[in-house]
Amino acid sequence: MSLKAFAAKIFARITYAKIRKWADHPIEAQDKVFRELIASASGTTFGKDHGFDEIRTPRDFAERVPVRDYEALKPYVERVVAGEENVLWPGKPVYFAKTSGTTSGAKYIPITSESMPHHIRAARNAILCYIRETGNASFVDGKMIFLQGSPVLQEKNGIKLGRLSGIVAHYVPGYLQKNRMPSWETNCIDDWETKVDAIVEETLPEDMTVISGIPSWVQMYFERLQARSGKKVGDVFKNFRLFIYGGVNYEPYRARFEKLIGRKVDSIELFPASEGFFAYQDSQREKGMLLQLDSGIFYEFIRADDFFEENPVRLTIKEVETGVNYVMIISTNAGLWSYNLGDTIQFTTLSPYRVVVSGRIKHFTSAFGEHVIAKEVEEAMKQGIEHFGGSINEFTVAPQTDPEEGQLPYHEWLVEFGEEPDDMPGFVQTLDKTLQKQNSYYYDLISGNVLQPLKITRIRKDGFASYMKYMGKLGGQNKVQRLSNDRKLAEALYKYKL
Template sequence: MGIRSVFSRPLAQWVVQQQQEWMYQPAEAQQRWFKELVSVGRHTQFGKDHHFHDIRTVDDFRQAVPVRDYEDLKPYIQKILDGASDVLWKGKPLYFAKTSGTTSGTKYIPLTKESIPNHINSARDALLNYIHETGNSAFLDKKLIFLSGSPELVQKNGIHIGRLSGIVNHHVPGILRTNQLPSYETNTIDDWETKLERIIDETIDKPMSLISGIPPWVQMYFDRIRERTGKQIKDVFPEFSLFVYGGVNFEPYRAKLFETIGKRIDSIETYPASEGFIAYQDTQTEEGLLMLLNSGIFFEFIAAEDYFSENPKRLTINEVELNKNYAVVINNNAGLWGYSIGDTVKFVSRDPYRLLVTGRIKHFISAFGEHVIGEEVEKALQYAMAKHPETEVVEFTVAPMVSPAEGLPYHEWLVEFATPPHDPAAFAADVDQRLVELNVYYKDLITGSILRPLVLSSLSRGAFQRYMKAKGKLGGQNKVPRLANDRNIAEGLLEAGR
């Protein structure tokens, strides 16, 4: 047993003990962070503009600070980019995480000295929880690969700017540096396909034990290895024992990924965002991800159905209900205040608080009032795949067809299959049946002959990759939205799929 493996076990025990001190006192932990954040925020430009000196309670805070998105915060961000200090948080951020927005163009999300531990320690603690529960720490002594964005950073007015995954790469603990792959030089390659080939060159003959990344890009890595070797991943990497992922729902990818690997391995799901590391899977035996309520963030929640109302009700952690979709709002020690991160979650446990990520608050189809959400389409697809077990899906997205050339409007499912169903019409009917069961509004539109059942459009192999490449978003942390209310993505995919 190597030094990393030996060292990790007492550290894992300590982390889990510390974790239990707050996970069973969630409201108290959140109240402590609320007070600390407001106390620091009082001395910032934002705090002065929003009368933080008068804030004593959460209700006071909500009266003073509205829920906002990036566009609302952008004037403050611009002041920081121009060189101002003490704008959203004390001093200047250490970094801006650069990310793509759907309406705002490029977004610059601040990361401060105080908020960096939320990102770094949370990723570490996800692994340590796994080690503590399973006793498996030997993977730390082999090679670890993180498929991520470039770690190259640019600087503006003393602030480093780059992708979140690249920023985090600079904070990998020294003890793991010597067995981390790919190399820094390879990680900085911009073109994903060129980078992927170099990653394979560097890893194919190494004892890889842990692989981390967004599932579709990990699948692409595995596919290229199989093309080179003709072998399953378990035969190329016999030491491979742990897959760490986040960013998308794993279920649509699970069957094909494990078929490519050739054996079942353990996995850890994480929920990191540029705005904060929200949750991670703390156990292999319970559903959901442990919400990190003691990590520099004071959370608020808005019921998804109430989100777009004029005055939506904001809830604290102790007010949420199980099995109900909520939009996540954060206030953190990077200076994000009342900030809606755009995700929806559903709590499956309150003791401790564990959640599932269910979609994006603005990614839904409601062209006819049906408000179909990401969780529903993913469940419907999983249902059909279970009934047609030969089916393997590479990627999919759904868009409305409001004005077809003939017949009633419909939802179009654009699916790239690795292995198509034997009976595509029956597969589509099963997806539609399950969606009718999951969404009463969709059911009413179908039974009322406002919509006809969904139309399944099978795309050629590589269509999603060609589409992402054409958009300059191939690889890294990028992903295609599951749902849209227009046909921009659908038409781009149909063109790429021809």
């Protein structure tokens, strides 16, 4: 064992002990975060507008600070972007994480000197938890690749801005600098396909042990690596042992990954966003990711079924239950207040508090009242592949409300297969039956002959990537929308169908 690996094991044990201190006292951790956030921001414009001086409890907070999405918070954000100080948080942000908005163009998410360290610490702690639990630390001696956006930052009124992954690239610890790939020059390439080809050339001769990124884009890297070398990824990188991912569920891609790699590798799931680093997988044995309760983020939760009602109940961490679909509302030390992130989560355990991402509150299929969410279609896809083989590169689901004359409406699954299942009719039937088991509304619609079973439309090889490129969203942190409640995405993908 190398000195570096030995030191990593010691550091992992120390870090885990610190994590347990707050994870074992979650209510106290959140109470402390809440008090600190309110006290710190009471003198800001937002704090004065909402009477922070008179807020004592989360109930007071809920009564004074309504839930807002980016559009509703935008008037305050625009003042920060214009250079005004003490608007949402004391002083000015150190960065803006620039993301793609769906209704108003670019979104500027503030990152402060208080919030930035938590992005770095959480990613580090995820790896350290893995080392402590498994005892595996040899990978720290090899090369590590993080597929991310360009680290080249712009500036707006004295504040640097860029993609979150590009900002984080400036904070790679010194002890990892020699191990990190790709090179700075390659990382700065804007065009994703050119960048992936350059990464392939740089990494081919290296001893890659850790690979990280959004699964769909890492899959592109693996496919090009295999095409270039003529070998399985696991044969090119014999010591590749750990895949770290976030952004989308890995399960629909797992079979394809294991075929490309040629063997199984351990994985760590992360739940990062420009707005904060919320959770990471702290155990290989337990389902879910450890919710970060001491990281400058105060959480509230609204039952997804109640979210669109007037004044839905906002719950704190001590009031949640397992297995319920919640919209996650955050208030942070970056100056986001009662902010609707848009993600829905479910708790898998309450001691400690672990979550899985179940979807997006705006991304669902409910054209017939079924409210199917991402977690349900991804589980169905997982079951289909496990039973009938094959693999998928990407897929999305949309309602077909205007079928051919004489047919019932149905859910249309637009799927780009890596390899098709052995028995396509059986595969489709398993998808539909699994979805019915998970969603009673969908079951009722099928059994009541309101809907017919789902249908698959095959998308050609690289069809989704071609669509994302056309939309200017190829690579980086961009993801394909898993579910739609209309036909816009489905119709756009038709030009790429087989």
